[in-house]
Amino acid sequence: MTKRYELPLLVLTAATGAVDGVSYLALDRVFTGNMTGNVLFIGFGLAGVSGLPVLNNLVALLAFMLGAVLAARLTRGAPGPAKLPASGLAILVGGSVVSLALAGIWLGTGPPNHGAMLVTTALLALVLGAQAAAVKHIGIRDLSTVVVTMTMVNLSADSRAAGGPGTAWLRRFGAITAMGLGAFVAAVLTLRVNGAVALIVAGALLALGTTLIAVIRRREVAAASTPDGPAAGGH
Secondary structure, eight states, rough: GGGGHHHHHHHHHHHHHHHHHHHHHHHHOOOOOOOHHHHHHHHHTTTTTTTTOOOHHHHHHHHHHHHHHHHHHHHOOOOOOSOHHHHHHHHHHHHHHHHHHHHHHHHHHOOOHHHHHHHHHHHHHHHHHHHHHHHHHGGOOOOOOOOOOOHHHHHHHTTGGGOOOOOOHHHHHHHHHHHHHHHHHHHHHHHHOOOHHOOOOHHHHHHHHHHHHHHHHHHHHHHEEEETSGGGTOO
């Protein structure tokens, strides 16, 4: 059942909020997970609004899309009894490792210069784009882990106030809250400590969410391999 994946996906959503908090506050006003913001910033910058890092936003946008393309290519048609293919789990593990490695380098070398900032932005956007494409296989539309706009629409449109059934409100509210909390924690750490520490926390959240998914996935595989499991016809 997909329901068991809700908690780890909420953790990954909080991690995305944290990464975006770091990237916006410490990487010169750029989002590495929320591409809607980057599209708007690029439009504002091209219109002549001063002080907007159009190059940084463009780098993040392209890297995010590249990550999604690569993840989709690696996971498309992948066999296996679990909802998330092994290649999808590997992508999440790789993203956690990259994020923590970037945080470690940042902590050891100090605030990145412009060139290093672009590289860091690109790698974080690549990680989150790949993450979003990988978790699509789990099939929970309200938990894309990188954006909550449609989650808000679904929460509002399906609410009893709108004449709807009010279903899945807890999951949807949880996703919105998780992203906000992740951003809040990262903002506090970035402003009061430094961006590297905030990114370590974000990377730890990515690792935690990935670990929870790995545990659930292993149980799915084990259940499918038992004589009375899905692999044997589900009897």
